[in-house]
Amino acid sequence: MLDLFAGCGGLTRGFIDQGSFDGVGGVELDRAAAATYAANFDPTGLHTYTGDIAGFTNVPSVDLVVGGPPCQGFSALGKRDPTDVRNQLxxxxxxxxxxxxxxxxxxxxxxxxxxxxxxxxxxxxxxxGGELADFRTQVFRLNAADYGAPQKRVRTVIVGSSIGPIAEPAPTHARRPAEGRDRWVSLRDAFAGGPLVLELPVRAERLPDRSVDFQGGEVPGAFELRELHVTRNYDLKSLIRYAHIQPGQSRFALPDELQYPCWRKHTKGAGDVLGRLRWDEPAVTIRTEFFKPEKGRFLHPQWENGGEQINRALTHAEAAVVQGFDARHVWCGTKTEIARQIGNAVPPPLARAIAQPVAERLGA
Structure with a gap:
């Protein structure tokens, strides 16, 4: 398989974990993300193309091409500009x-x-009559939570095939337990039984000072998952705001004196802004600025319930776990670059579920 717009390698991770696929390379414009991809799947860096995909002309022969072009030109959170050049990728x-x-x-x-x-x-x-005239397509609307990721993340997946259709990826989880399907993985499940998380101290400091050589230049990293369990230094006013917000609540729970001035006239919409997650549910969709509570429902779910109140956004490590990455995956880049990689990733559990019927059709 070949991974285009590979990012940090969420699709590749899931397809390789399925057990039938070998990755032969990735294409990624962002240098830090390309370094992360290479650190996990291409240690020599020889099979990771870093740059504009238009310049990727030495294309290998493969059974399968996967990829998720940048979504900002289509996302409801973006400008949805029909002339955005990313729409043409x-x-x-x-x-x-x-x-x-x-x-x-x-x-x-x-x-x-x-x-x-x-x-x-x-x-x-x-x-x-098209450029891929031998192919036919199927379209699936898939929620990562239905495939074992502790996150409600709905995506459009198009599968094209010249050798016949696939079965729809079989859900393994559901909001309520059903025959053959477990309950959605909650944040409590993911953090308590996952690869790290809560027992480690959170540090409000920089990532470790080290770098890797990647294609002739240095990139910060590679960092293990536990090293991404870092947070920010919040000012006192922000901490007071966060302390008022219970699980499931958002900025609307703040008293008037704690509202940002720009919010006081906006009493509708943006219901997730400054929102606190719930322990016993999956997270909302993780985005690239999950470390800023003002950007969405990213406050840690612990409020009371017999434990210490945690008034901060998710750490990078926690967000990676919510996406479905485990301790095997290492990361390269600055804190901001790694956050962008995490937010843009395809959850590996979703990718693994898609890989199964694709492998069956390919006869793997």
């Missing part, structure tokens, strides 16, 4: 699929992508 995806002689592809994007003109154009390309 699916064309490069199609080019690489064609040049690789792949028999199948997996294309992942935000849920809203399915409502865009570019979505239809991608499907048209994989059909009669």
């Amino acid at each position: 699916w064309r490069q995806f199609v080019r690489v699929v064609r040049d690789s002689d792949a028999r199948m592809f997996v294309f992942e994007n935000v849920d809203r992508f399915a409502k865009t003109l570019e979505f239809q154009r991608l499907r048209d390309a994989a059909g009669e």
Whole structure:
């Protein structure tokens, strides 16, 4: 398999964990993310192309191409500008699929992508008269929580195949336990039984001072998951605000004197802003600025309930666990760059679930 717009390698991690696939390389514009991909899947860095995908012309022959082009041009949180150049990156995806002689592809994007003109154009390309005329596509709307990630993250997944359709990825979890399906993984489950998290002290300091050589230059890292259990120094006014917000509540729970001036006139919308997560539910969708409570529902779920009140956003390590990464995965970049990698990643449990029927169709 070949991973395009690979980021930190969430798709590759899930497909390799499924057991049938070998990664032969990744393509990624962001240097820090490319270094993370290489540190996990390509130690020599020889098979990680760092740069604009338009310049990626030495395409290997593979069975499968996977990828998730940047979603900001489609996301409900962005400007949804139809002229955003990122909206056209699916064309490069199609080019690489064609040049690789792949028999199948997996294309992942935000849920809203399915409502865009570019979505239809991608499907048209994989059909009669298109650039991938031998392919036919299937579209799945998948929630990562249904596949074992402790996060409600809905995505559009397009599977293209020249060798026949696949079965829909079989959910393993549900909001309520059902026959053959466990209950959604909650934050309590993920943090208590996961690869770290709560027993480690949180440090309000920088990441360790070390770097790796990546393709002729230095990049901070590689950092283990436990080393990402870091937070920020919050001012006293912010800590007072956070202390007022119980699990499930948001900025609307603040008394008037603690409201930001710009919020006092905005009494509707943005219901997740300054929100606190709940212990016994999956998290909301992790985004690239999860470390800023003012950006969404990212406050730690511990409020009272017999334990010390924790008035901070999720740490980088906790956000990575919410995405479904474990202690095997290492990370390169600054704190901000790693946060962007975590927020943009495809949850490995979701990727692993998609990989199963794809492998069955390929005969792996």
